[in-house]
Amino acid sequence: MDNFSESANCYECKKSSKYFRELNPSELEFINQNKTQILYRKGETICKQGAFASHVLYISDGLVSSYLESFNNRHINLKILKKSEFIGLSSIYGDNIYNYSTAALKDSTICMIKKDSFRKLLTSNGSFASEIIKGYCENENQLFNKILSLGSKQMHGRLADTLIYLHNQYLQEEKIFSYLSRKDIAEFAGLSTESTVRLLTEFKKDTIIDIIGKEIKVLNPDLLKEISRRG
Amino acid sequence: MDNFSESANCYECKKSSKYFRELNPSELEFINQNKTQILYRKGETICKQGAFASHVLYISDGLVSSYLESFNNRHINLKILKKSEFIGLSSIYGDNIYNYSTAALKDSTICMIKKDSFRKLLTSNGSFASEIIKGYCENENQLFNKILSLGSKQMHGRLADTLIYLHNQYLQEEKIFSYLSRKDIAEFAGLSTESTVRLLTEFKKDTIIDIIGKEIKVLNPDLLKEISRRG
DNA sequence: AAAAATAATTGAGACTATTCAATGTTTCAA
DNA sequence: TTGAAACATTGAATAGTCTCAATTATTTTT
Numbered sequence: 001m002d003n004f005s006e007s008a009n010c011y012e013c014k015k016s017s018k019y020f021r022e023l024n025p026s027e028l029e030f031i032n033q034n035k036t037q038i039l040y041r042k043g044e045t046i047c048k049q050g051a052f053a054s055h056v057l058y059i060s061d062g063l064v065s066s067y068l069e070s071f072n073n074r075h076i077n078l079k080i081l082k083k084s085e086f087i088g089l090s091s092i093y094g095d096n097i098y099n100y101s102t103a104a105l106k107d108s109t110i111c112m113i114k115k116d117s118f119r120k121l122l123t124s125n126g127s128f129a130s131e132i133i134k135g136y137c138e139n140e141n142q143l144f145n146k147i148l149s150l151g152s153k154q155m156h157g158r159l160a161d162t163l164i165y166l167h168n169q170y171l172q173e174e175k176i177f178s179y180l181s182r183k184d185i186a187e188f189a190g191l192s193t194e195s196t197v198r199l200l201t202e203f204k205k206d207t208i209i210d211i212i213g214k215e216i217k218v219l220n221p222d223l224l225k226e227i228s229r230r231g
Numbered sequence: 232m233d234n235f236s237e238s239a240n241c242y243e244c245k246k247s248s249k250y251f252r253e254l255n256p257s258e259l260e261f262i263n264q265n266k267t268q269i270l271y272r273k274g275e276t277i278c279k280q281g282a283f284a285s286h287v288l289y290i291s292d293g294l295v296s297s298y299l300e301s302f303n304n305r306h307i308n309l310k311i312l313k314k315s316e317f318i319g320l321s322s323i324y325g326d327n328i329y330n331y332s333t334a335a336l337k338d339s340t341i342c343m344i345k346k347d348s349f350r351k352l353l354t355s356n357g358s359f360a361s362e363i364i365k366g367y368c369e370n371e372n373q374l375f376n377k378i379l380s381l382g383s384k385q386m387h388g389r390l391a392d393t394l395i396y397l398h399n400q401y402l403q404e405e406k407i408f409s410y411l412s413r414k415d416i417a418e419f420a421g422l423s424t425e426s427t428v429r430l431l432t433e434f435k436k437d438t439i440i441d442i443i444g445k446e447i448k449v450l451n452p453d454l455l456k457e458i459s460r461r462g
Numbered sequence: 463a464a465a466a467a468t469a470a471t472t473g474a475g476a477c478t479a480t481t482c483a484a485t486g487t488t489t490c491a492a
Numbered sequence: 493t494t495g496a497a498a499c500a501t502t503g504a505a506t507a508g509t510c511t512c513a514a515t516t517a518t519t520t521t522t
Contacts, residue, residue: 068378071460074462076379078378090371090372091368093364093367093368094368094369095372099371100375126354130354136371137326140330141321143374144331147377151299151307152421181469193469194511201472213518230302385478412499422479426479432502444488
């Protein structure tokens with residue numbers, strides 16, 4: 001196992017994370033003492049829906065996809081997580097299990113922070129807690145979008161939603177499409193892979209998007225939004 | 232307008248709410264001074280998705296349904312809220328708007344609490360804040376279920392999920408079905424009303440449920456769960 | 463560089479779910 | 493108590509989506 005990196009420390013993360021920014025030096029040191037850093041290889045499962053959640057996970061570096069698994073072995077992709085985002089926050093106070101699975105889209109360095117340690121910080125540092133709650137709220141909003149998309153739209157609208165999501169600046173910086181298969185895109189939209197391929201071709205024919213290898217460029221974002229709106 | 236009730240006070244709510252239980256007398260009095268109580272009639276909209284959210288709402292008494300509205304004027308029902316639950320919590324730190332709509336299923340008494348007042352309590356009282364966060368987490372979990380249901384199951388599975396949800400003890404106490412139309416049930420499952428009716432008839436024929444007027448009784452919960460699992 | 467494995471694409475047919483229209487039922491107010 | 497309105501049910505036609513199988517392209521391994 002060369003998976004454990006040589007003692008990385010949390011001071012680095014203070015720079016990049018809006019959450020860690022709220023921590024003072026002694027709090028940072030506290031977290032530093034109570035974490036383990038692990039390197040996950042592309043494709044590996046980082047946490048598994050239903051598994052016991054003893055730690056909160058922090059993406060120190062990498063690209064991670066989060067998804068829900070159903071009994072009939074289908075996946076619904078929730079979102080792509082980047083550097084300096086948390087995984088499994090809601091297991092702190094809620095159920096003691098991960099409510100979703102995550103997998104590395106590329107090699108990713110993950111810090112595992114003990115839940116009690118994390119909870120201690122939350123109670124001792126109000127502005128840290130506020131930042132975390134803010135994160136919850138934004139997240140909830142995205143889940144509502146997802147519900148609306150899956151529950152009230154048909155193929156075109158759902159794929160439009162997916163493309164709009166994947167095309168946000170934040171993900172484009174990472175060349176996100178180079179890490180996603182057609183199946184991945186389909187699992188965002190809640191469609192079969194074949195339907196997704198057919199629709200993408202159709203969108204391309206209508207010059208809404210352009211497809212260059214894995215990369216998908218949006219040529220007509222307004223029309224895409226219109227398709228999303230129409231459902 | 233006889234909508235404003237004669238100064239009800241928060242001490243009553245301390246008994247029934249797991250949240251208010253965490254507040255001390257002066258905090259209760261503080262909230263009491265910063266709230267307005269309003270009676271909503273059956274069918275009235277209590278808060279509207281997209282509207283400016285200046286208050287956190289608390290269901291002092293009644294029965295409320297929360298739902299998402301899409302552009303193409305479809306509704307997706309999220310959950311039924313009862314006495315002593317909050318509406319619009321996530322507008323405290325997140326967006327300044329309601330992320331979903333709510334409507335009274337029967338006459339309901341709602342307390343409107345100013346957001347800043349509520350926020351003050353959150354920062355001053357850690358265990359109150361923890362209870363609220365806990366609420367978030369449970370809620371999130373339900374949203375995941377919804378996403379999985381809408382995104383990975385077909386009609387039978389989705390309706391099974393809906394019936395399972397509506398049959399929890401907590402809602403049965405309220406004779407929930409007497410307040411729900413077929414359309415309401417359909418909007419929980421993300422189906423058309425007609426498909427819902429057809430499926431209910433089918434479930435009845437298979438003695439999975441019994442239908443007596445508006446009331447729906449579950450005769451075979453295990454089979455219902457199996458249908459849910461199969462998707 | 464060839465072979466093997468994986469991913470993307472396409473078409474046809476089967477299945478799923480909705481819409482529209484017609485009819486029956488319940489509720490509620492005048 | 494009757495009529496109007498809202499709700500529930502049913503059937504038929506249509507539209508939407510998936511599955512399966514075959515083919516082509518790409519990536520990975522040897």
